[in-house]
Amino acid sequence: MAKPGTEHGPDALREGGLIKKLMGLGLDVHDYGDVGTPSHEDDHHFDLPVKNPKHVATASENIAADVYNVIKSGRTCLALGGDHSMAIGSIFGHSLAEPEHVVVWVDAHADINTPLTSSSGNMHGMPLSFLVKELQPYISKLPGFEFIKPCLSAKNIAYIGLRDVDPGERYIIEKLGIQSFSMSEVDRHGIKDVVEKAMHYLDPEGVKPIHLSFDIDALDPSLAPSTGTPVPGGLSIREGNYICEELAATGRLTCVDIAEVNPSLGNERDNLITVNSALSIITHCFGGRRQG
Ligand SMILES: CN[C@](CCCC[B-](O)(O)O)(CCN1CCCCC1)C(=O)O
Ligand SMILES: [Mn+2]
Ligand SMILES: [Mn+2]
Numbered sequence: 001m002a003k004p005g006t007e008h009g010p011d012a013l014r015e016g017g018l019i020k021k022l023m024g025l026g027l028d029v030h031d032y033g034d035v036g037t038p039s040h041e042d043d044h045h046f047d048l049p050v051k052n053p054k055h056v057a058t059a060s061e062n063i064a065a066d067v068y069n070v071i072k073s074g075r076t077c078l079a080l081g082g083d084h085s086m087a088i089g090s091i092f093g094h095s096l097a098e099p100e101h102v103v104v105w106v107d108a109h110a111d112i113n114t115p116l117t118s119s120s121g122n123m124h125g126m127p128l129s130f131l132v133k134e135l136q137p138y139i140s141k142l143p144g145f146e147f148i149k150p151c152l153s154a155k156n157i158a159y160i161g162l163r164d165v166d167p168g169e170r171y172i173i174e175k176l177g178i179q180s181f182s183m184s185e186v187d188r189h190g191i192k193d194v195v196e197k198a199m200h201y202l203d204p205e206g207v208k209p210i211h212l213s214f215d216i217d218a219l220d221p222s223l224a225p226s227t228g229t230p231v232p233g234g235l236s237i238r239e240g241n242y243i244c245e246e247l248a249a250t251g252r253l254t255c256v257d258i259a260e261v262n263p264s265l266g267n268e269r270d271n272l273i274t275v276n277s278a279l280s281i282i283t284h285c286f287g288g289r290r291q292g
């Protein structure tokens, strides 16, 4: 991961009262615990500048298995990160259970660099490239990722909140025609129109299961300071809550990722602000409504 500390994200959310808040919504909550992610000493890939590939591969396979089991048991899965590379496993696991699902990716970043377009080598900037069928001819096969079968088409993805996109990602988004509502579209049309347009594009009949992959850095850094790649000019908590309320209201929200909460960044107050923003996002995905 780009910056150590995201491994403590789930516990920070638990300590912030996550389980109690969800139970307070009348939900039958089961905490499946942490996914096993053994680290690998010799974890580098000789001819590619990809960091921790074996670690990410092992974690992804474990996450996929756990997400699949949770969804197959009839529950809605809440996957807590952790680095956004977690979405490799969570989306793949979701697709094994619900092959028809669509993805709403809420993030300051597109996270669709291939190992060759990435300038950082950090896998949190690459998760979608491992999952999109149209990109497979361009993806270097990394050891440990053999289990992944690309499970998304470009038309199954919509971005909300983009404001820091690398040149290679912009090319991919435009070449594949991925639906992208950057912060410019949010400002131009308003969040209501953006969510309506995104859902009409992804699922005009209103029948498909939804995967929401929410990177906490989609929110403005004033709301989520404890995160690894903050970018000014993000979503307000009202906009973030609105997205979640609307997706929850479909009744088809089947898997939610909350990524990039990093309690080792910033001070105590920053941690509290970030955790509270993440808890607000989560509760509005699971039935919490501002109108009560
Ligand atoms: C925009 N792409 C970045 C950031 C990815 C953030 C991942 B997320 O999960 O937090 O969304 C940044 C690449 N830049 C690094 C600094 C120099 C310019 C490129 C990358 O490392 O690929
Ligand atoms: Mn990260
Ligand atoms: Mn991300």
Ligand SMILES: [Mn+2]
Residues within 6 Å of the ligand: 107, 108, 109, 215, 217, 218, 229, 260
């Ligand atoms: Mn991000």
